[in-house]
Amino acid sequence: MSFARDIAGGNLVAAARSSGRDLYDAAAFGLIGGGAAALQALAAVDAPEARLFHALALWIDGQDDEAARMLQQAPASDAASKLAAILEKDRIRVLGFLPHHRGGPHCLFAGASADPRFEISNVWFHAPRGDGIANRVDASIHHFYRRVAKPDFLVSEMAEWHVLPRNLAEAPFHKIAHTSDFDIHGQEVIPWLRQFDTVLTLDHTEWARLRRAIPDSQVLTYPKAFTIFDRASDIPGYAERPIDILMTGTVLSDYHNDKNELITRLTAQGELKCMLLNGFVSPAEYESLTRRSKLTLSFVRHSGTMPTRALESLSLGTWSLVQADSAVHLYLPENAALLKYNFGDWSGLASELASFLRHCAKHPEDYVGRAALTRRAVCEAFAPARVSSQYMRFCAALPAIKSAIGMSGRQVRTAAPQMQKRGCVVKGWLPADGDPETLATLLESNLKLAANIDDYGGFNDAGRENLIEYARLINAGNTQPALLQAAIEAWGRAIAMQPEALAPRFNLIRALYHFGATAERQQAGRLLETTLALRQAGTLYLKAEDDLLPYDFHPSHFNGQVCNDLRLEAFGGSLKALDAVRDLIIASLHYYRARALGNDPAAEADFDAALALDEGNIHFRIGYAQYLLSTQPLRHKAALAMLRNIANEKAWTPILGTLLHVMGDAPASSRRHVQFFDIEGELARRERYALSRCLTMTGERFFGLRQLSSQVSKIALIVCGAGISASEQIYRSLADLRQTCPEVEIVVVDTVLDCRSSPLTGLASLLLTVPQAGIMAYSSMAIGNVIPQLQSKFVVVAEPDMADISSVAALVKRLAKPGRHETDIVTYDRRPILLESKAPAGGAQRELLAVGAPVEMLRIASLPQSTGMLQAASLTLPILAHQLRASAAAFYFAEEETGSLYYLDKNDPLLELSDYVSPDEALVLSLVSPNWNRFIAEASAFSGPPAPFQDVIETAQSQLAAPVVLAGADNDGGMNFGRDSLAYRIARSIYRRYLKRGDVAPGELAMQLGFVRFEYVRPYLRVRFCRPGMTKR
Structure with missing residues (x-):
């Protein structure tokens, strides 16, 4: 059977x-x-x-x-x-490479001490004496045990997370690996898995794929590897849950196309109030949001696996939407608080959700009763002590189990030393939790090992490791060009050794395009040409073990998800799969060249070639549609139809939604029921690695010439949004403004399209195009680049993604030419002004259409870099207005409908941030800091207390002898406090504006901007770096 x-x-x-x-x-x-x-x-x-x-x-x-x-x-x-x-045996000795966490789902080591049958020595970096064995790079397996007390077995849970000994195969005892993310980290972890006697994976779907990748290994499934802490004392009632569906973590991604499709189909159901948090919040924040939700959404690529977020949700008394064949159903009662779904059965999912919400609204007691029953079952079955004991006992019994089921033994051959490669650039688990010293040592060790490899693969590996470290360091603000140069040279030597080798060519081309200057991009173009010529000649060479750059290296330009799936087959010996990987690489090269050509008509042939080889790649289709919108007005309808199909079926993202709206193809309120917060992008937006996406492949940051004027403008209007350079409606509104008020400085910033033939070129004072790929447009960076270039003294900022720009233009006219009995706000009063409109039903009480302020006020506080403009347009302006309250004593308040103008104190309730966002948005903003740079750190039983504010710069002099005296620079946390830093410039401005006059008492001045807090503590100004304790899950 x-x-x-x-x-x-x-x-x-x-x-x-x-x-x-x-x-x-x-x-x-x-x-x-x-x-x-x-x-x-x-x-x-x-x-x-x-x-x-x-x-x-x-x-x-x-x-x-x-x-x-x-x-x-x-x-x-x-x-x-x-x-x-x-x-x-009285005691069973275990050598563990286990996550050392004391909280969360990965607590096998912490919970195993409850079973007296086991004596566990856990290996991890920086392990304190008495709490484990300190790991180190290049350590021998024999360093971690005493021969007189040899372990009974070794187990590495989530093997892809650990730096394992290179001579692991020499261990004279049973070696067990447990893996789950072997698809994302296949090229790093598959060679290691072959060194173990037994490989465990979580479920039947993972088992089928892993067996094909390592057909000669013994692979078994064991799903119960995650722990849950009982931390909910009561269960909120159904009526106390305003959010229908909550999803956190990686919600929308350039890599996870299947998850994008699920979110797209789910949010298309207009009755559901969905909250999507793209990123990770603190445990306390996550708990609060979960307990205010009716359902949490769980999706895992391997549909049968154990969904940790579902377990966490159930332990908090909230129902979860879980894949139908998940192994979690094995451990819970039939009437558990779970709603099952099958990926792809969208009509069935819609029907189940509608039926669930109707039933719970009528019978809220059933919702709470089943949630309580399930919570008890989950907390009992997945308690750390029980899970850990069962896990260790299963591992100890594996020789008996394999014999009982008829699985024959396997001899592990001693292998050559394995390279301890990193599986990601920034998104994922890094060795030693990203400790810089350990990563630097690991790089040095890997480079030595690569130098001893005889073929081109050694140089290819060296290039990859150098580039990953370069990207990590610039991500922390520590640029080391030597690493980039070393990567380029290594790949160059690999190509010289084997000119037909595809992997080093592809890696080098990508590095040059994303991190190079003009000369490097030109070099990439030449190398790309020769690579495609070799493809035409049929001589390109690719091996299954040839390493490519990690999965999180600009996945919008390469179909890494499909590639990683195919590589698993290739590792198992499939030549057909290897050919398919080669086609994906060639498709990516065509896409790179199309992007590099910009608006050149020749780019269309490369878009066609890329889509012919990788037809299902939505990023290629989006890029092609954006190219058509930027260059060919007669094909706008076809391009918009292509985008509309993607947004409706494959990948709705805020950037697509706003582009379709601005181009006149979709209502602004099409997904008003969806609250999307790009926490992950917001935290990374200043990072050089993330921002390199904002550069076009031609190396240009913007296009356009300033229109010269004989006099300095009185007022400027910044219009920033997706597709506005090609929008006829935007053009008509701004053309009318230009005709009525020719002196207004009009700046147009398009965050998606590169429309150089736009009529706005001759209309705007400055037209900038910063086309970006991804989920959200980095509007804050674009606006931040504009502010220093403004000639005007007052500026109005508007994002037309959600509003009619004609209303904003009317305000600018009024400010530029005030009536006889109106105050000249721009010239004399110089206070911020807010343009308000009645908000759509079910949303916020009011909606902001524009925010005006003196340019100096924005420059001093550098607000555009900290306003959350990365978020949806409905949040951008309210957060900007909220932050201006720290700098302005009063505001003007204009109503769109009546034209009325009010004068409000900054503490007036009408200016409260909560009034300008929906109730669901207010819920999030009540938990996290409004500037979205870091989250409020709250102590919790399973994450430890948050780290306090840490003084990083402090003067000890009796008085400020300069604008502000800083002891030096500090790079802790990637922060720079040197004289050229933003922190220093802000502190200097604070001194000149407030402290030098002597009218501020100690303790009265305390302000926080992003990561930095300024406090006046006489006789000096203290600058403090805020480092909250945020736990990733």
């Missing part, structure tokens, strides 16, 4: 998922920690062979005496002898 084959092949989850409870599926369920239900099913099987599996299940459940008694009834066998040997 199939279940017998499943269990014999190690696919225990597939066998356990059977609807029956015969010997094989009952045995499989008992082996994977099924507990009482599995033991009851095994007891009901009247067969001699069931006794052995019953004994194994009892052992895994922690019932040692019962296991010994049951084993006496089992027939004699090799498996029975191995289990008996385990039962006879």
Whole structure:
């Protein structure tokens, strides 16, 4: 029978998922920690062979005496002898490479101490004495144990996260690896998995894929590897949950195309109030949001795996939307607070959600009752002590288990030293939790090993490792050009050694385009030409083990997700899959050349070639549509149809939604029920690696010439948004403004299109195009580049993504030419002004259409870099107005409908941020800091106390002898406090404006901008770096 084959092949989850409870599926369920239900099913099987599996299940459940008694009834066998040997041991020694966390789902090490049968020595970097063994780069496996006390087995949970000894295969004991993200980290982890005696993965879907990648290895499934802490004392009622569906973590991504499709289909249902937090909040914030949600959404590429976010949600008393074949269903009652769905069955998902919400609205007690029942079951089944004990017992019994299911032994051959490669640039788990010293040592070690490789692969690996470290360092504000040059030289030597090798060519081209200057981009273009010529000649060479850049290296330009799937097949020997990888690389090269050509008509042929080889790549389609919108007005309808199809079915993102709206193809309110917060992008937007996406492949940051004027303008208007350079409606409104008020300085910033033939070229004082790929446009960077170039003294900032620009133009006219009885706000009063409109039903109480302020006020506080303009347009202006309250004593307040003008004190309730956002947005803003640079750190039982403010610069002099005296520079956390830094310039301005006059008492001045807090503590000004304790999950 199939279940017998499943269990014999190690696919225990597939066998356990059977609807029956015969010997094989009952045995499989008992082996994977099924507990009482599995033991009851095994007891009901009247067969001699069931006794052995019953004994194994009892052992895994922690019932040692019962296991010994049951084993006496089992027939004699090799498996029975191995289990008996385990039962006879007083202590089982374990050498672990386990996550060392004390909270969250990865607490096997922390929980294992509750089982007295195990003595665990855990290896991790910077382990304090008495709490583990300190790992180090280049350590020998024999360094981590004493030969007189040899471990019974070694286990590495989430093997892709650890720096393992290069000579791991020499270990004279059973070696077990547990892996899950082997698809994303395949090129790094697959060679390591071959060094283990046994490989575990979480579920039946992962098992099927991993077996194809390492067909000669013994692969078994074990899903119960995650821990849950019981931390909810009560369960909020259904009426206390204003959010219908909450999803956090990686919500929208350039890499995860399948998750993008799920989010797109889900948010298209206008009845659902969805909150999407793209990134990670603190545990306390996550708990608060979850308990105010009716459902949390769980999606994992391997649909059968254990969804940790679903477990966390259930433990907090909130229902979860989970894939139907997830292994989590094995451990929970049939009436658990779970809503099942199948990816791709969108009509079924819509029907289930509608039915669920209707039922719960009528029967809220059923929602709370089932949530309470499930919470108890989850907290009991996944308590750290229980999960850890069952996990270690399963690993200890693996020799007996493999013998019992008929899995023959495997001899691990001693292999050449393995390179300890990093699996990501910035997004993911870094060795030693990203400790810079360890990463630098690891780079040096890897480069030495690469130098001993005889073929081009060594130079290819050296180039990859150098570039990853370069990207990481500039991400922290520490540029080291030597690393980039070393990467370029290494790939150059690889190409010289093997001119037809595709991998080093592709890696070098990408590095030159993304990080190079004009000369490097030209070099990339020449190398790309020769590579495509070799493709035409059919001589390009690619091996399965040839490393490419990590999955998070600009995935909008290469289909890394499909590539990684194909590489798993290629690792298993599939030449067809390797050919498909080669096609994906060539498609990417065509896309790079198309982007590099900019608006050149020749680019269209490369877009066509890229899509012919990678037809399903939505990023290529979006890029092609943007090219058509920028260059060919007669094909706008076709381009918009292409984008509309993507946004409706494959990948709705805020940048697509606003582009379709501005181009006149979709209403602004099409997804007003969706609250999207790009936390992850916001935290990274100043980072050089992230911002390199903002440069076009031609190396230009913007296009356009300033229109010369005989006099300085009185007022400027900045219009920033997606597609505005090609929008006829924007042009008509601004043309009318230009005709009525020719002296207004009009600056147009397009964050998506590079429309150089736009009529706005002759209309605007300055036209900038900063076309960007990705989820959100980095409007803040674009506006920040504009502010220093303004000639005017007063500026009005507007984003037309959500508003009619004609209303903003009317305000600018009024400010430029005030009536006889109106105050000249721009020239004399110089206070900020807010333009307000009635908000759509169900949203905020009011909506801001524009914010005006003196240019000097924006320059002093550098507000455009800190306003959250990366967020949806509905949040941009309210947050900007909120931050201006720190600099302005009063505001003017204009109503769009009536034209009325009010004068408001900055503390007036009408200026409260909560009035200008929806209730759901207000919920988030009440938990996190309004500037979105860092989150309020709250102590929690499972994350430890937050790190306090840390003094990094402090003067000890009796008085300020200069605008502000700084002791020096400090790079802690990537912060720069030198005289050219933003912090120094702000502090100098504070001194000149407030302290030098002597009218501010100590303690009265305290302000925080982004990461930096300024405090006046006489006799000096203190600059402090804020480092909240934010935990990633």
